[in-house]
Amino acid sequence: MNIYLLSPEISLLALALVVILLDLFMDRKWLLGVVSVVGLIVPAAFTVALWGTNQTAFGGALVVDQFSLFFKLFFLVVVALVILSSTDYAHKFAAFRGEYYAILLLATTGMMLMASTRELISIYVALELTGISLYVLTGFLKDDKSSEAGLKYLLLGAVASAVLLYGMALVFGLTGTTHLREIATAISAEGLLSSPALLMGIVLLVAGFGFKIAAVPFQMWVPDVYEGAPTPVTAYLSVASKAAGFAVILRVFYEALGPASLDWGMIFAVIAAITMTVGNVVAIAQSNIKRMLGYSSIAQAGYLMIGLAAASTTGSSALVFFLVCYAFTNLGAFIAIIAISNKIDSDQIADYSGMARRAPLLSLALALCLISLAGIPPTAGFMAKLYIFSAGIDSGLVWLVIIAVINTVIAAYYYLRVVRVIYLGAPLSEERVPSSGALRAALSFACLGVLALGIYPWMVLRIAEVAASMLLP
Amino acid sequence: MPAELVLAIFLLPFFSFAIISFVLRPFFNHRPLLSGYVTIAAIGISLVLSIWALIEVSGAPHHILQMPDYEWVVIGDTVIRIGVTVDALAVVMLIVVTSVSLMVQIYSLGYMKGDGGFCRYFAFMSLFTGSMLGLVLADNLLFLFLFWEGVGLCSYLLIGFWFHKPEAARAAMKAFLVTRLGDFGFLAAILLLYAKTGTFDIGELQNLALTGAIGGTVLTWAAIGVFSGAAGKSAQFPLHTWLPDAMEGPTPVSALIHAATMVAAGVYLVARMFPVFASSTTAITTVAIIGGFTAIFAASMGLVMNDIKRVLAYSTISQLGYMMLGLGTVGVGISTGYISLEHGLALGVAVGIFHLFTHAFFKSLLFLGAGSVSHATGTFDMREMGGLRKAMPWTFFTFLIASLSLAGIWPLAGFWSKEGILAASFHYVPVLFYLAIITVFMTAFYIFRVIFLTFGGEYRGTDQGSHGLHESPVVMLVPMVILAILAVVAGLLPINEFLGGESHSFFGALSHPLAWVSLVWAGGGIFLAYAIYGAKWLSAASLRQRFAPIHTLFSRKYWFDELYENLFLMRLLVNGIFAALHWFDDHIIDGAVNGIAGGTVAVGTVVRRLETGQLQAYGLAIFVGILAIVACVFIFS
């Protein structure tokens, strides 16, 4: 077995350990963030160097192909942006900065493993590694709201894990194997397609993973957790955790349950429609911007699921591309919010009034990201929606795309309402809103990504296609 | 002409936007005039390049310049190419946009002087001009839609430019939402066309429509979807309500965006997609009827408005209706076989766009005149004006020329373009011709009502002493004079022939009886306005009393605002769904969270709450959800 295949994960784990040790023996705590970000270059370099390989390890449990490598690089970029944006926030963690960065890195390790497992038990282990790290991160502020959020997330996460395990057990019981490809073979070979037990297993898997990606009706935890968690963690949850969930779903449903795609395609289509509608409609009534973005991320999960419902290669590549666009956009929005709420100490939309005059560049960035979330050109959000809608139409899901388009119109209302408050409201004070260089760098990177993907998406789309093509048998 | 220079036409204003936003505004905010100069320079170069393009196109075979296109996106086997279309229609639009924009920017140097948002104003104006030029040049629906939303965004930003005024902020929102309603149809149509044909390319779509490759219901719905977008942008009935409110923006904005260019984008879109429309009888008939109805409907409201800009706004809606009518009636002519396809396609575009061309000049001039008047009097209310003829001779003179042109008096620009539309409707849809000819009468009446109320009689304002009536500065007058010259000669330029329409000789046009009919009706309108507001032979007050119901109907704008806001928005949305959502959020979600967030509540309490309250509900929701999915799956599979 080639240990080199695991080099990104191993080096990332080593980085997490180095950060913990540095924290113990060093007084200059600001260096921790620097080490974390700079250290990410090593796993990233390994990932890039591995591009093009298509091999398995641990008896087929782990696979290193362009799909998993794409997601690994994706998670590394996201975590780098999150760490950069945390520098303005880290003072709230008092003495626990080292733990914060280390756990963030460990969660990322878990996600990277999630993207490259091809076996149900490994998937579960990776999922739990990610999950437990995220539960801790959610409660990291140790105030009432944060602790509440952490506990809720933990308990509901446990329920979801249980449901997922039931689903996995059923699938294993029917097919006698936990390897995804072998499950697919067993399903077609033994004529299990019409078996109610398989359907039951699929439904339970959908529910278990649906919790991760916050699909309705498994989304209940989202607003509370997003509001309570430290804002950088919220950003991380809404982007990386969701992306990891989708990566696993793509893997499991395309590789293992591909023969049953008619069944789960329809399930995902219906859930997608409900999810985007509920997310958007409830988001309209929100007055807290983090809660609003929480509901908005539910709605975005609905759009993303169109790619699953399409159950085609176009669908999965559109989904992957949407994830990249969504990551840049949502991260940008959250980073801007971190900077602003750091100064004004409030997440109420009303308190953002006239922010354009207190922080012109932050406001511009936030507005750009909100416009992208609304799906207005020339931003990444528009391109992402366009591709995923056209994938839906290609698969004959015209009704779903029509619902999605109506939803887009509804969503524009609440996103632009924030833009209006920022630009047209009267400023509540004349004080400027400062931000650190690291945060600004992260924000500019995110915004550049939003614009670049909106204007010239070709390259990323190409890579997304290559990644998605790996899922074909 | 090198392709790079064509691209430069619309990229230059974007470049100017970038310079103003990222260089001038942060670093040279103490010298705001710089941003104006940058904008004017960029648009000036665009105008020169546009004229060059016009010359090139008029010499090219079939009036089309071949431009390279680029591979933009590849999804699987689908290749989306982008490029620019440089044909007669595009270059005429380019000339309109760049020349009016240039005049308006120069005028703005004076009008916006001393405003705190000077830089921001020019940044948005550059952005708008760039988007508008991009819209005109785009050769596929996707890019067209991109710029389409871009101009919508700029319009939103500029209507709400004085955002500290609540009416302005509200008007901006209204404009955005109402046009978005139309855009929804447009986007749906784009997706529908793409789903059926796999292409966004306008040229290919035109061919497919003409050869019958797409047809029937699909084509009809697609065309109606496109038209709903066009109707939103061009403020056609029933999406017209946003334009009069949009007058809250700075007047040069109204002149450029809400008179000459952006609102004409809808007409341009219909012209660009004309073969698609002409292939569906239902769609093109809809265009003609909506256009004709909007023309008379909006004009009727213009008769009674007291705000000078609102009169002009309704006039704009009415004239846009005219353009739609021109396109629509020729299209009906094609589909009923009165006119050959090849000839009709060119004629329809020529009739509609020629009026767009002349209208852009005289209508933007009217707005600039209104701005100049308010610059002196500090108001837009005509009841507080009067007698400005003496104080503002240049403004009066240019305004008069523009009004005569709007009324369609020979030989001014408006006469020539209006004739084309009247002739088309007379030949192909006579019913609509009668509506149009009544509109001619109304148009002449309301615009001369404005003239007599504003410039005639004695000054009725109050703050004459403090303010002092004065002519506007030269920097504002020069663009007005240039536009006035264009309002005279634009009709004589061979634009109509260039677009493929029929040519008329200078005096020969008068030999046609239709010309006399329209001139008589226009003259009648002017005379009636003179009788009421000039010579005061008839009392406006007593007339108002006698026709009170009609007057109320017009001045309350047929209660459309109330209808939309009360019925649709307030009742349905705010009172119904929003309230329910709000209740849900307040009581169910926030209630629990706020209780917890009290801060004094100890963590122990939090945990207790979690165990006894919400969390179980969440867990329950998960299982109910699973059961529901299972039930659905087993019932339906």
Place this chain on the structure above:
Amino acid sequence: MLGNFGYIGIFLLAAIGFAASTILIPVTLRFLGVVPRKPNPTKYTTYECGMETVGKSWVRFNFRYYFFALLFVVFDIQVVFLYPWAVHFNQLRLFGLVEMLAFVLILLVGFVYAWRKGVLQWK
């Protein structure tokens, strides 16, 4: 494949039967009068042998016990993995050694962490 569930059913029945019988047998015997009933005070005490409890069971524990419990678990797991590794050391060779070193190293970091954070001191 579905037939495999049959075995699970049998196991399930056996498990339920075993649990039920252990409870039911004394009850049945008592009912039949086979088991004599001779109560005395010692039989009714909480613990038949050992100390009587003092005070309520709702007392606070020093949280440092939990720290030690956690550390114990960590080292326990380490031993659980070390044993099979040691037994198969000859087959696993160098690769096994390196892997185990990595494992011990990771746990060592946890130990150092606990030490530096002052968990090992009982203040």
